[in-house]
Amino acid sequence: MTEHSLLQIAVLDDWQSVANNVVDWTVLDAIGKVRFLHEFPADTASMVARLESFDVVCVMRERTLFNEALLSQLPRLKLLVTGGMRNAAIDLPAAARLGIQVCGTDSYKNAAPEMTWALIMGITRNLVGEANSLREGGWQIGLGGDLYGKTLGILGLGSIGKWIARYGQAFGMRVIAWSENLTAERAAESGVTYVSKQALFEQADVLSVHLVLSDRSRGIVDAQALSWMKPTAYLINTARGPIIDEAALINALQHRRIAGAALDVYEPEPLPADHPFRHMDNVLATPHIGYVTENNYRTFFSQMIEDIQAWHGGKPIRVFD
Template identity: 50%
Template sequence: MRVAILDDYQDVALQAADWSPVPATIDVFREPLGDEDAVVSALQPYDVLVTMRERTALPESALGRLPNLRLIVVTGNRNKAIDIAACAGLGITVSGTGPLTEGGTAELTWALILAAAKRLPAELASVRAGGWTSQLGTTLTRKTLGVLGLGNLGSRVAAIGNAFGMRVVAWSQNLTEERAAEAGATLVGKDELFAASDVLTIHLVLSDRTRGLVGEPELRLMKPDAWLVNTSRGPICDEDALLQACRERWIAGAALDVYDREPLPADHPLRTLDNVLATPHIGYVTEETYTSWYRDAVENIVAFAGGSPIRVRHS
């Protein structure tokens, strides 16, 4: 049996868990594999794939060209990049792992908000260059935090906003006044959410109805000194509209951890705009989360090799 660990960008997979119980040859891929043909070419010899979130897409067209593949271990509680229904038809078992370790993405969201409010990138650069201070920061107390999507993650972000003394407002398509109040937020209309927010942070699952939900009309409603923060999924926000909003200063700027295409191309304009704070999709990249996921992956492979798969996913 041959096992491929995919997209180990941090080169930590083999240290994050004890892989010695796995009865297989293990190869680690530390760089993106490329387009579908490159993925198929690289992965044809393998019986088992251990994926990292949605970094490598495995649609039915690719899965059908991997004749040796018998098990995919997916990390996290969902993976839109893998056609799990097609796996069932091809006789490929899919095993999951535990969920994200609590706190990681909410903490990164606030790291980005604070970095934007306090102008940290410019201030750090100033000190390193021998200067002292370059810009005025913003106080968040009594400002308005808008939360687009008040589920588990959005509620965590809202709680921290309340701790900072911010007014917290929220909207999503199914949000009720009662649910918003439970999370310490006030339900407002969609237009009011964008118009009133000093910081607008996105916490929705990507789906057909949320794709492109934040477009030019929504961005033009925002204040010229407001920041948009996205640590959920890139396509929820129309990237072309966001680029225009930042270039033309409809808004103060954007703080982003997610993008339409990942890794972000080297020549992408989001890398160069001075009012864009960009991190490389690291909301889930923590020692605790990786240890949990890779430990579960080892257990899944051992159980599968023994003829009794565990944590089997059907959707």
């Protein structure tokens, strides 16, 4: 295969400049030339200029928006590969109309639950504040909260929510859950008590969000739901930013209607430099790193390579419906 006939492959969203070293991309040398792009998402015109020369684009889940406006201006693009088997940032009907194949990958299932529990421990024990005090020459600055005997509320008892339930049970917490599709029987299978939405927010000392973002879940944690929470309660979100009404949460935090929030997801991302979440003393904020682990990236990128090879061989795998 000549240089001219090689596939032009872009690995997009490599914000930490790590993709090149996680797996061996040279296995694609025979069929394509790989480039790693580290820029954050931009306006449509900038994205077109950035991507118009590529046949294949590999993306991280829901970092860059691939809507019809962008896809329709990338006539060379024939394969879009995403980390994970779900990506709300890709307009799948538009891709299908334009003849763009979309494939996905598996993911490392423990990364997000472990990050969620780290945030729970971090916010309830004020680990960042205490660590910063020590770094600045100080010592203890307050009292940490306890988890044993408290109530853990889980909004969405799916695969990640079930892991969080197990962690809570191991810490001696009472675990309750609600979602629109959850039943008492399914909750009981995980040793969890099914409650109403209002009871979930009213009773939880720690409330952790684990819903898939959809039209139905968007903004489901609204001002009313936040008003039901205890003033001593903490809200944790490692799911998706738009599930929570951001303005309502900022208002609740500013007026100390809840004790605090630990957040790993936002709308938009990256979080603007002047955003209140960057500066509020009752917010523990991390830059969407719930899935940013070595095992998860190795899974994503190794299977992206497999997807490209299979598609090039005429037998695509892990195809999005």
